[in-house]
Amino acid sequence: MSDTDSRKQEETETKLVVEKQDDLPKFEKEQSNKITEKFGSKTEIAFVKPDRVRVNVKKEDILEVASFIRDELHYDHAESVTGIDFPTDKEIEVVYHLGSYTDPKLGRQVLSLATRAPREDVPNPGNDSTRLPSLRDIFYSVEFHERECFEMLGVFFEGHPDNRRLLLPEDWADLPPLRKDFKIKGR
Amino acid sequence: MTAKLPPGLQLEKEDDKIMTLNVGPQHPGSGHMRLIIKVDGDFIVSCDPDPGYVHRGEEKMAEYRNYITNIPHLERPVIHDSCNILYPYVLGVEELLGLEVPERAKYIRVIAAELNRIVYTLYWLGIYGIFLGHSTMFMWPMGDRELAIDLLEKLTGARVTHSYFVPGGIRNDAPANFEDVCIRQVNYLEKRLRTYGDIFYDNPILIARTENTGILTREDAIRLGTTGTVLRASGVDFDIRTKEPYDVYDELDVHTNVLKNGDSYDRSKTPWLDMLESCNIIRQALEKMPKSGSVRVKLKPNPKGGDDEVYKRVESGRGSLGTYIVSRSKPEPYRLKMSVGSFRNLICLPYLLKGEKLGNMPAVYWSLNYWPVEADR
Numbered sequence: 001m002s003d004t005d006s007r008k009q010e011e012t013e014t015k016l017v018v019e020k021q022d023d024l025p026k027f028e029k030e031q032s033n034k035i036t037e038k039f040g041s042k043t044e045i046a047f048v049k050p051d052r053v054r055v056n057v058k059k060e061d062i063l064e065v066a067s068f069i070r071d072e073l074h075y076d077h078a079e080s081v082t083g084i085d086f087p088t089d090k091e092i093e094v095v096y097h098l099g100s101y102t103d104p105k106l107g108r109q110v111l112s113l114a115t116r117a118p119r120e121d122v123p124n125p126g127n128d129s130t131r132l133p134s135l136r137d138i139f140y141s142v143e144f145h146e147r148e149c150f151e152m153l154g155v156f157f158e159g160h161p162d163n164r165r166l167l168l169p170e171d172w173a174d175l176p177p178l179r180k181d182f183k184i185k186g187r
Numbered sequence: 188m189t190a191k192l193p194p195g196l197q198l199e200k201e202d203d204k205i206m207t208l209n210v211g212p213q214h215p216g217s218g219h220m221r222l223i224i225k226v227d228g229d230f231i232v233s234c235d236p237d238p239g240y241v242h243r244g245e246e247k248m249a250e251y252r253n254y255i256t257n258i259p260h261l262e263r264p265v266i267h268d269s270c271n272i273l274y275p276y277v278l279g280v281e282e283l284l285g286l287e288v289p290e291r292a293k294y295i296r297v298i299a300a301e302l303n304r305i306v307y308t309l310y311w312l313g314i315y316g317i318f319l320g321h322s323t324m325f326m327w328p329m330g331d332r333e334l335a336i337d338l339l340e341k342l343t344g345a346r347v348t349h350s351y352f353v354p355g356g357i358r359n360d361a362p363a364n365f366e367d368v369c370i371r372q373v374n375y376l377e378k379r380l381r382t383y384g385d386i387f388y389d390n391p392i393l394i395a396r397t398e399n400t401g402i403l404t405r406e407d408a409i410r411l412g413t414t415g416t417v418l419r420a421s422g423v424d425f426d427i428r429t430k431e432p433y434d435v436y437d438e439l440d441v442h443t444n445v446l447k448n449g450d451s452y453d454r455s456k457t458p459w460l461d462m463l464e465s466c467n468i469i470r471q472a473l474e475k476m477p478k479s480g481s482v483r484v485k486l487k488p489n490p491k492g493g494d495d496e497v498y499k500r501v502e503s504g505r506g507s508l509g510t511y512i513v514s515r516s517k518p519e520p521y522r523l524k525m526s527v528g529s530f531r532n533l534i535c536l537p538y539l540l541k542g543e544k545l546g547n548m549p550a551v552y553w554s555l556n557y558w559p560v561e562a563d564r
Contacts, residue, residue, distance in 0.1 A: 077412035079412070079509055080511060080524060082524040084521070084522045095511070097498055101423050107430035141412025141531070144530065144531075165239075166239060167238060167563055169239070184251060
């Protein structure tokens with residue numbers, strides 16, 4: 001690349017574009033409205049972006065909300081289940097990303113359903129208060145994802161038939177590795 | 188924690204007829220994973236997949252590195268499909284930082300991603316061929332793969348681990364004669380790929396071994412949340428490239444290959460049809476691509492995202508590949524999760540193998556288009 005080219009590239013340096021969307025995407029807004037109409041203050045719509053909606057619920061209500069999302073909004077499978085550790089809040093968040101194969105209108109949509117479990121400073125996975133109801137009976141596809149979440153963050157899923165280790169060695173005796181207080185050596 | 192024996196090491200007490208077999212983790216037929224299979228004579232009673240032998244904590248590592256230094260290690264799970272595994276990450280970071288990618292870079296990305304899909308699928312096809320005792324199907328894809336690898340080497344400078352996609356575009360522009368070489372090699376490659384139909388897919392031995400084995404019905408494929416070629420072989424028309432087009436896929440004519448039987452034969456055929464479609468996409472992209480222009484926007488040093496999160500997905504060689512990035516106004520991601528096709532398809536293995544003959548196990552297992560290293564991350 002010649003000098004002039006590289007100089008040109010420097011000129012096209014982009015700035016952070018912060019766009020506030022006043023009129024939210026219509027289809028996604030309808031989806032989130034259906035959830036708020038049904039559940040009211042039990043759910044909190046965290047954001048509505050193009051093709052993405054996020055719903056926060058308490059762990060007591062997640063089974064009810066998930067069944068509604070499956071039966072009424074026609075989401076039929078989970079794409080991923082992510083556990084996120086928030087040590088300052090003393091909570092662990094679990095986010096389900098749900099998608100749909102059967103409803104062609106939902107091809108672009110991913111609905112995030114998030115809930116939080118209490119976090120203990122000295123974890124004892126499976127035997128402490130870090131527990132959530134399993135969504136395996138509602139979305140069958142979460143089976144392996146929830147197993148991964150259990151070993152990586154120590155969130156026990158009640159009602160899951162197979163809460164065994166999946167990726168970690170059977171004799172792993174340290175903290176669940178994706179918690180923030182588990183540090184990589186030398187870093 | 189109870190002091191139970193790890194799964195696979197229990198003694199069978201209920202019935203002496205049932206024997207537990209450990210397939211892997213060193214067995215060449217399983218890749219770096221273990222299948223705990225219980226057999227009654229020649230028939231599989233149950234199967235318990237045990238991945239994790241190549242788990243290296245990519246998601247944990249990503250929390251310690253900034254958005255640029257994350258690039259090389261994130262492509263390690265599938266080094267022969269490295270463009271596609273980086274794609275959702277790069278798209279996600281661009282959304283977090285609010286970057287606008289130049290048009291030419293978008294086309295070159297699509298070309299690189301489709302070439303990489305061919306490189307990956309030919310590797311997979313070679314292994315599938317040798318598993319079924321068809322050594323020609325090992326030699327031919329490995330040889331033809333070089334055509335696509337040479338193109339990628341010309342484009343990116345590296346044969347397998349390209350690290351080519353960066354937030355804001357691609358690392359470097361294509362060399363001057365790339366288009367001519369690319370169209371020539373892709374045309375030849377397509378001619379070669381078509382001959383695979385005669386030697387492999389119409390071969391009565393392959394058909395006898397794979398047809399009607401490991402049938403995954405349409406309902407099960409949806410319920411189990413499978414993705415990619417496994418899903419499309421079961422009759423579900425779902426491809427991220429057409430359902431949620433990213434970059435310039437909406438300007439290209441992408442045909443989705445859907446087969447309907449859901450057996451091992453259809454699952455092995457879908458990736459081959461996808462490769463032919465990839466050649467088609469590359470030709471279209473080369474034609475529509477702007478012939479000159481910038482390919483990368485310059486980033487500020489140590490870019491930071493806001494308090495936001497983003498979930499992006501692309502269609503990789505193994506199906507939908509999603510990356511979820513949670514940002515907390517730091518140069519590093521607060522949490523990065525990769526939801527990969529191999530891991531999502533793993534769940535259907537116990538269902539497919541139940542009641543199959545043990546000899547059909549490799550044919551069913553590899554038809555899942557499974558890559559153990561990616562599943563473990």
